[in-house]
Amino acid sequence: MNKSLIIKILLNKNLDQQIGIAFFNHQKAGVNWREKILSIHPDLKIAVIKDSKKQKKLIENYVEKYYQYNLKKLRKTNKEIEQQWKKIESDFFELVKKYFNNHPWPKGEYKGYLSIFNINPRFLHNKTFQIYYQSRSTNKIIAHELLHFLFYDFLKNNFSFSNLFDKNYIWSLSEVFNDLILSESNFIDLLGKSSSQGYPRLIPLKEKLTDRWNQSKNIKKFLTHSLKIYKHKGGV
Numbered sequence: 001m002n003k004s005l006i007i008k009i010l011l012n013k014n015l016d017q018q019i020g021i022a023f024f025n026h027q028k029a030g031v032n033w034r035e036k037i038l039s040i041h042p043d044l045k046i047a048v049i050k051d052s053k054k055q056k057k058l059i060e061n062y063v064e065k066y067y068q069y070n071l072k073k074l075r076k077t078n079k080e081i082e083q084q085w086k087k088i089e090s091d092f093f094e095l096v097k098k099y100f101n102n103h104p105w106p107k108g109e110y111k112g113y114l115s116i117f118n119i120n121p122r123f124l125h126n127k128t129f130q131i132y133y134q135s136r137s138t139n140k141i142i143a144h145e146l147l148h149f150l151f152y153d154f155l156k157n158n159f160s161f162s163n164l165f166d167k168n169y170i171w172s173l174s175e176v177f178n179d180l181i182l183s184e185s186n187f188i189d190l191l192g193k194s195s196s197q198g199y200p201r202l203i204p205l206k207e208k209l210t211d212r213w214n215q216s217k218n219i220k221k222f223l224t225h226s227l228k229i230y231k232h233k234g235g236v
Contacts, residue, residue, distance in 0.1 A: 006104050007089065007142065009131070011074055011081035017063045019130060020044075021056050022117050029172070029199030036118055040134075047202040066116055074133060078114050081131065088190055092143055095186055096150065100219055106153040112142055122148045127181075140191045141180065147178050154219055159227065166199045173226050175199060176206045180213045180222075 023033040038044055047058040054078060067074065108127020115130040122129040124143040129145035131138055151174045155162045162170065179198050181187065198206075212225045 001074065005093070005110060005147070006219055007085060008111045009085065009115055010111055011078055013063060013067045014129070015113055016067075016115050016117065017060045017128075019119060019121060020059045020063055020117055023117070023121075026095055028199065029175075029202055033119060037167065040118060060172060061232055065117065070116075074114060074116075077133045079116070081112075081133070085142055088139055091190055092146075095190065097148070099181055099184075099217065100150055100154055103150065103154050103157070104180070105150060108147075108149065112145070117162065120145065124149065124152055137192060137194065140194060143187070143191055144178050144182065147181065148174055151177055151219070155223060158220060159223060162227065172202055173206055173223070175202055176209055177213075177219070177222065180210065183219070 020037065020116045022215050024037060026033045034048075039049075041062070044059065044062055047055045047062070049055050049058075073156065102111060106127065112131050113128065114133040117130075118132040118135065120130050120132055120141050127149050129142075129148075131145075135141055152170075155170070164217075175198065179202075182191065182194065208229070209222070209226060213222050
């Protein structure tokens with residue numbers, strides 16, 4: 001593990017407002033983010049309108065009030081989530097080495113921001129991400145998002161031509177890879193078994209790549225095969 005790599009867990013109301021707005025009208029690979037948002041925050045049904053400016057304001061105000069009324073709880077949860085992660089942090093980083101050929105972690109902020117939305121996006125440019133604060137699997141969310149940072153950096157450094165591939169296919173690979181690696185018994189022992197089904201439309205790709213992953217348990221071999229599949233289908 002890079003000893004200088006420390007994951008900080010923080011609150012960021014402004015980011016939560018931005019994410020609520022950005023994902024309210026967004027769908028991806030079979031996941032309807034608005035439905036997920038409304039399942040937790042039904043009062044936001046008032047924002048299901050065509051006027052984008054008014055919608056933005058309604059979501060901003062909702063998040064503002066939520067933080068005002070629940071700030072004490074959010075701060076307490078923030079501390080608890082950080083403490084839970086610290087208990088397994090060194091074991092996680094040690095375990096990751098095995099699958100990534102000791103690839104070094106890329107430079108970045110490495111900050112996790114609590115969120116009132118169960119979306120958990122990651123931001124590759126600065127190595128930050130969100131964590132749904134009421135999740136029962138916050139350690140797994142943190143691990144999942146961190147793996148994205150290492151996946152993309154490994155890809156860039158070992159497959160220089162990967163930038164020519166369709167970005168959505170690379171994103172799909174990153175999600176499938178995370179599902180596969182976090183289903184390994186040693187990760188389950190550390191983080192627990194996931195109850196999430198992931199993205200529905202990525203299931204066929206996952207099924208196609210599972211045997212290859214089980215044969216190697218190695219990211220380089222996994223990516224070599226996965227990128228060949230794309231080429232044979234008429235990609236780059």
